[in-house]
Amino acid sequence: MAEKEVKLFGNWASTYTLRVEWxxxxxxxxxxxxxxxxxxxxxEELLRLNPVTKKIPVLVHNGKPLAESLVIxxxxxxxxxxxxxxxxxxxxxxxxxxxxxxxxxxKCMSAMYSVSTxxxxxxxxxxxxxxxxxxxxxxxxxxxxxxxxxxIGYLDLxxxxxxxWIPILExxxxxxxxxxxxAPLLKEWFTRILDVDMIxxxxxxxxxxxxxxxxxxEQFFSGQI
Amino acid sequence: xxxxxxxVKLIGSSNSLFSSRPRVxxxxxxxxxxxxQEKWWQxxxxxxESNPVYKKIPVLIHNNKPVCESMIIVEYIDETWTSKGxxxxxxxxxxxxxxxxxxAYSDDKFPSLLRVxxxxxxxxxxxxxxxxxxxxxxxxxxxxxxxxxxxxxxxDDIGYLDIALGSHFGWIExxxxxxxxRLLEKEKVPRLAEWCEHYFGHPAVKDIMPMTEELVAxxxxxxxxxxxxxx
Numbered sequence: 001m002a003e004k005e006v007k008l009f010g011n012w013a014s015t016y017t018l019r020v021e022w023x024x025x026x027x028x029x030x031x032x033x034x035x036x037x038x039x040x041x042x043x044e045e046l047l048r049l050n051p052v053t054k055k056i057p058v059l060v061h062n063g064k065p066l067a068e069s070l071v072i073x074x075x076x077x078x079x080x081x082x083x084x085x086x087x088x089x090x091x092x093x094x095x096x097x098x099x100x101x102x103x104x105x106x107k108c109m110s111a112m113y114s115v116s117t118x119x120x121x122x123x124x125x126x127x128x129x130x131x132x133x134x135x136x137x138x139x140x141x142x143x144x145x146x147x148x149x150x151x152i153g154y155l156d157l158x159x160x161x162x163x164x165w166i167p168i169l170e171x172x173x174x175x176x177x178x179x180x181x182x183a184p185l186l187k188e189w190f191t192r193i194l195d196v197d198m199i200x201x202x203x204x205x206x207x208x209x210x211x212x213x214x215x216x217x218e219q220f221f222s223g224q225i
Numbered sequence: 226x227x228x229x230x231x232x233v234k235l236i237g238s239s240n241s242l243f244s245s246r247p248r249v250x251x252x253x254x255x256x257x258x259x260x261x262q263e264k265w266w267q268x269x270x271x272x273x274e275s276n277p278v279y280k281k282i283p284v285l286i287h288n289n290k291p292v293c294e295s296m297i298i299v300e301y302i303d304e305t306w307t308s309k310g311x312x313x314x315x316x317x318x319x320x321x322x323x324x325x326x327x328x329a330y331s332d333d334k335f336p337s338l339l340r341v342x343x344x345x346x347x348x349x350x351x352x353x354x355x356x357x358x359x360x361x362x363x364x365x366x367x368x369x370x371x372x373x374x375x376x377x378x379x380x381d382d383i384g385y386l387d388i389a390l391g392s393h394f395g396w397i398e399x400x401x402x403x404x405x406x407r408l409l410e411k412e413k414v415p416r417l418a419e420w421c422e423h424y425f426g427h428p429a430v431k432d433i434m435p436m437t438e439e440l441v442a443x444x445x446x447x448x449x450x451x452x453x454x455x456x
């Protein structure tokens with residue numbers, strides 16, 4: 001299928017945006033990128049393209065907008081069928097990949113968020129939940145090289161930024177969410193995935209990510225967000 | 226009787242609307258299965274084994290391999306029994322993405338709103354009702370835009386998004402009765418009202434969806450068991 005125009009509205013620090021960018025890069029698709037200043041300064045164009053949830057990322061292909069990062073990734077795989085295969089082929093494997101991506105978003109992301117926006121005893125409780133969530137997530141990896149098997153796939157794309165972001169949050173908040181005690185295989189995957197060329201060369205600058213995460217935590221505690 | 230070599234089981238409940246989603250999909254595809262009903266107050270060992278992560282119904286077990294999460298199960302059914310029955314997901318990638326988008330939206334919005342609307346804090350009901358009605362307006366517009374003049378979101382026949390919405394809409398009448406409010410007003414959302422009639426009358430749906438009275442009784446039973454004094 002001839003590609004006409006692909007535009008992506010996102011944010012440089014957003015795991016949801018980066019997932020989609022990695023999917024586009026895996027397929028070798030050229031796209032125009034528009035960085036949105038979230039959450040307070042969204043562009044008129046973004047709000048026009050996604051009036052329902054008003055969130056990034058939004059992919060526009062041939063003038064038609066799509067939202068929801070995991071939905072967008074499957075769209076990319078369904079549309080650009082030549083080249084890299086992002087989703088597994090077998091229906092059962094596809095169901096498993098979708099299940100774990102949903103678990104990662106529902107449980108792991110929210111646990112991380114709770115840990116980084118709490119303190120004291122409450123934080124200890126959130127930390128315990130986060131550690132358990134990552135321990136469970138590790139089941140999807142097992143002894144494989146990547147979640148997708150020998151090559152990175154849908155589930156790797158969904159979770160990759162955590163490999164970069166969790167160590168940063170752990171530093172800011174002085175806790176350990178993923179370590180050799182609760183998820184040794186996942187920890188090893190962190191190292192492997194961050195070493196993949198395409199990922200390595202497209203991560204946000206670490207110091208910028210550190211500063212932003214610290215700022216968000218402070219904003220949260222001061223009631224701004 | 227199952228197809229030769231195929232063993233299909235569904236762990237669910239006849240008054241669970243999330244369970245109704247794979248049941249409708251299996252009926253559309255003409256796939257036979259063993260329906261293993263759970264009691265809401267006591268989870269079976271099989272459920273706990275098959276869905277250790279969430280411990281929730283529905284769970285499809287196909288040739289001993291469990292699949293969890295209702296719409297993931299529906300998609301699995303569509304991708305597995307490809308030569309049986311109609312296609313559940315649209316064939317066009319963009320339409321497919323839109324069906325998934327609206328499903329994600331509905332699953333994010335409706336369950337929590339319905340919980341508040343049938344919940345123990347009457348003060349929260351007006352705000353929840355407003356949000357619910359606003360969501361219905363968005364779906365009404367989506368239906369007008371995407372179904373190209375046909376009745377269902379899937380076109381001539383029911384599809385993925387119809388099945389997803391059906392399980393939320395199945396609660397509307399029961400919620401209206403429990404909370405004493407109107408949610409779906411035909412004058413405001415005529416297409417959705419017509420969609421409801423056709424969806425709940427569809428041959429793959431009508432014997433599966435629990436009746437309003439059943440849902441009202443079920444909700445009342447669950448609510449009173451939680452507010453009963455501890456023994």
